[in-house]
Amino acid sequence: MPVPTDLDTFEISLLPHGVAVIAFNRPKRFNALNPQVYEQWGKALEWAAADEEVRAVVLTGKGKYFTSGQELTIPDSSEMEDGALAAFKKRSGYTENVVRQLIRFPKLIVAAIQGPVIGFGVTSTALCDVVYAVPEATFNTPFMKLGFCAEACSSIVFPRIMGNSRANEMLLMGRTFTAEEMRECGMVARIFPKETFMEEVLKQTTMAAKYPPQAMKDTKALIRDHEYEFLEKVNTREMDLLGVRMASDESAAAIIEFMMAKHERKQKAAESKL
Numbered sequence: 001m002p003v004p005t006d007l008d009t010f011e012i013s014l015l016p017h018g019v020a021v022i023a024f025n026r027p028k029r030f031n032a033l034n035p036q037v038y039e040q041w042g043k044a045l046e047w048a049a050a051d052e053e054v055r056a057v058v059l060t061g062k063g064k065y066f067t068s069g070q071e072l073t074i075p076d077s078s079e080m081e082d083g084a085l086a087a088f089k090k091r092s093g094y095t096e097n098v099v100r101q102l103i104r105f106p107k108l109i110v111a112a113i114q115g116p117v118i119g120f121g122v123t124s125t126a127l128c129d130v131v132y133a134v135p136e137a138t139f140n141t142p143f144m145k146l147g148f149c150a151e152a153c154s155s156i157v158f159p160r161i162m163g164n165s166r167a168n169e170m171l172l173m174g175r176t177f178t179a180e181e182m183r184e185c186g187m188v189a190r191i192f193p194k195e196t197f198m199e200e201v202l203k204q205t206t207m208a209a210k211y212p213p214q215a216m217k218d219t220k221a222l223i224r225d226h227e228y229e230f231l232e233k234v235n236t237r238e239m240d241l242l243g244v245r246m247a248s249d250e251s252a253a254a255i256i257e258f259m260m261a262k263h264e265r266k267q268k269a270a271e272s273k274l
Helices: 035-050 077-081 084-104 120-125 154-162 164-171 179-184 194-209 213-246 249-272
Strands: 010-015 019-024 056-061 108-113 130-133 138-140
Touching (some): 154 213, 213 249
Parallel strands (some): 108 130
Antiparallel strands (some): 010 019
């Protein structure tokens, strides 16, 4: 199967020894996620899972951010009144599919966090097999600030990996974690210097890609196949609740307050340069 060339929100390449690099490619928007990105992300994962030449995947980002998470817009009052929940459910199918693809991905998938990561970028990372990061990377899930809820199975996976207290600091209190803190709690495997980051990531991934591919698939299935259905149910439950939360007046008010505060910070920064 040829490398997809029609997924313009991603840069995809297939390197020697079967390592596919799938990179978010909206650097001017800090790799923010919208329905188009989710749809193309799902297609990229489907290709990588099906193509026999692909033995391992590295998921990363172009530019400063791995991804800045959901691309926020100020809620339209008419949409809130006339079917925000129905509109969300239509869009969320793409997001739910990405999570499903990550849960059932049959090959090694490595997250290479080359910069700050926010929201769904953090939660989906926990479904990858191995996570590497640069020292400067930060991890934040501002769900409560926006009136949202946990997603991408993070309500289950985060406490397993991080322990209840630290997971709740992230999911309920919105604390930003450093790469070193994420390494200490088991979310990040190793931290590599920024200057040689991708070189190190590709070195480790290429080494693993050379192993017999069926052995890799069989062992990965042993690790996760006992919980496929459970995680998919969690995914559906989280997305259903997220739709309710995003369609709520509470969330709409929180998003507006968040975006206004962000706009004010930009204005003050611009004025300070004059």
